[in-house]
Amino acid sequence: MSRRSTFNRVAPNRVALAALAALSIIAAPAGAEPATRTAPDDGDPAAESSEQYLINAGRVIVRPGEVLENVRILVRGGSIAALGRDVEAPEGIEEISGAVVCAGFIDPWSALGVDAGSLRDQRTEPATRTADAIDVHGQRHLRREALRAGVVAARVQAGGLARVGGVGAVVRLNPDLSAAEALVLPDAVLAMSVGLSRGGGAMDVFDRQGEVDRVRGALDSGLAYRQNEVEYRYDLEEWEKAMAEKEADLEKDFKKAKKDRDKGLAKAEEDDKEFKEKKYKEDKKPRKPSFDSNKAALARAAHGELPLVVQVHRAAELRELLKATAGVDRLRLVLAGATEAESVAETLVERRVSVLVAPSLARSDARDEWAGADLGLAGRLEQAGVEVLLGSGGETPDLTRDLPLLAASAVGHGLEREAAFEALTIGAARSLDVADQLGTVEVGKSADILVLDGAPLLGTTSVQYVFSAGRLVVTPQN
Template identity: 50%
Template sequence: MLAGLFLSLPTAADHLGPVPSPLLAGEQAVAIRAERVILRPGEELENGTILIERGRIVAIGKDLAVPEGARVIEGAVACAGFIDPWSSLGLDPSSAADSNSTPGTRSIDALDPWHRVHERQEALRGGVTAARIQLGRTSPFAGIGALVQTDEGSKPVVVLEDACMAGSVGITRSGRSPDVFDRVSEVDRLIGALEKGKRYREAQIDFRKELEKWLKAITEKTTELEKDFKKAKKDREKEEKDAKEKAKEFKEKKYKEDKKPRRTRPDPDDEAMARAVEGELPLVVEVHRASEIRRLLEKTEPFERLRLVIAGGTEALSFAKELVVRKIPVIVYPTPLGVGRADEYEAHDPALAGELARAGVRVLIGSGGGANARELRFLAALAVGHGLDHDQALAAITTAPAQVFDASARIGALAPGCSGDVLVFDGDPLDTRSGLRFVVAHGLVVVQ
């Protein structure tokens, strides 16, 4: 509408679209040879070679020619780097724990590459090469989360600036456990915000339509007026003359036209919610109890394009059927009883992931929103120990998070074109006895 105006003032839309940042280029080519290359869970290659150049996987196959000068790494098992779908790794702690965030607050703003480097180093040593980082853990509206590759340096490698919208319902906030009314009203508040976002988007679309109609009408009218101008001028002169002769006051003809439609005022919060409603971003809701899950599922049903993701989901098993039908994934934080976030409702059952997966629900495994992403592999192994299928467990920390957060073309699997994030183990990745020998993150050997 006002294209080209205010060059010095970037538009609100500038930071709303996903902006893939260029992958950091590892200067040296890396070739990884492994007896077992897990391309993606369930799809393996024996005695394969992975070739990484300038941060990306360029080729995978048997008997690949290794270019001169490339660094060669050899090991037993190679698989894609892990993705933590529920983390605040690398976020400024005050933002990670912020309870005042709104839907428009952006996690990427709080990504602090200068401090707590050791947490990221540990995550890399644990094989976590990417994470969905989310601020506002105790806020009902946690804002927009980002998908970021783990990096020790001062320049973060961002996969997706806007990876999801997040919120929470019925969790303990600043030490206060919500009562049953709080819990119900929190669901309603979330739904209210979604509805507001929906109306906002509809109003925008209506406005655009109306404006187009108005502009068309006005253009037609202008052409008509220009055509009739000579006549109008003659008429006016005549009327003016007549008025003078009759000693009357000359009155201009009243001009009328339709009012131009006015746009709704841009609102970052409504905009963010609208993107969730339209399914442009998945909506991750941390919810534990059956009563809230039931209400949430019931109330979100009318939003057809909404891509709901449940985080936590302690009592989600009762709704497995609906979760399967509506393709709602669950991010599970499997911990041994009594370990983990003591403030949360019940313990996070280590068997939950297996039970959900057996019922057909897509399961993701995350480290619970804290900064200790390094234990991700062991959480997956724990879930395997409590009945989760091995390949599903591996998928829960690689391909599944990449797919849910729309980054499967770039991370989560070993395929040409993907980011060069490769882990080399001396045994099975989910066997707690096998050691992690090498970590290659975006083409750089960061752990050996």
């Protein structure tokens, strides 16, 4: 699998880290734009669609705050092939007209399209891949419903309530795609949780604190693993260089050594003593550290190659978690749920930690940690300057369909509409490292876009057409 670049917001400021970055196994330095992305495991992604369309759009929301009027969009080969006033229509192409075109919505915290047992599994490990639990044959109607509501992709996660949920994946929700086509990114995030009541009652405060320590412990083991790996490569390189130099020296000095030896031999014979060879010494070859898939996954998260999404709710754990992870400079932390996140809003802004809010309308099965959740959280955090993402909560598959509705209700409770729209499109795409494919309406991106009859996230606007990887999957007729 090709390595992906990072989206680090925190510059590596430690000398040690800078040294590590110089070595090839560390990702590109912070600030670099994403260049290469991981492709799904097998085969090419959905770019093979033979369908093509021309969309005549009254308004195109390219990205939040950037709107073009009276534009034509050419969808071909799965992606947006052209966009502009004077895009020519190839002969015989199907034309579609609509008032507003925008990027399809992404649910960054969904339970849709994943094997139910894997969602509930609490024995998941850092290396557990949600991509292996994606069920392209199941929940077809729910996925279709989600598409009709404009939700085109989702981050799904095995082990949603486990302490460590493993690696989450971003998938397209189009039920007609094969697994290879549906997978946008098989390794999008690493998920953990702190202080959830799992099955039994709520844990006591010390256990919850213990879970915070575990998160830090896990990250440390990842850091140590990577450090070892880097040191090994460095040591090996050094050793090989040293050996090469040594050999060159020995070759060079061989004549002299031979002369000395012959002299020594002659002298020993003369003195009637036993000849002693010179003792040869060299440094031991460094040993390769043993492979550990779990620590490798933790290392990727600790180094910011994967965002770390931690579901955590209570003020005390939020505070402690932020404290515990403060030293992990490259970490890209996303807090999920975060019911009491207002109390740490300042730190969140300062550390540029985003919060994934699930603005649920009602929770009949509300667990302890969700107590006090209200629809205003997203708005208040946003006003405090925290980057807010919106998700459906990762437990109920049906809720992914309702994400636009949930977002609209968050808007009704104080979240700026534009912030909500950003959260569902480019905000989610950026956080999940899929912004090269999803999240905006730009030439070259995958055509996962919506045609609406009005402004997005309004109760009166309906979704007219939905494109998934360049295929027209929803029309007013179907």
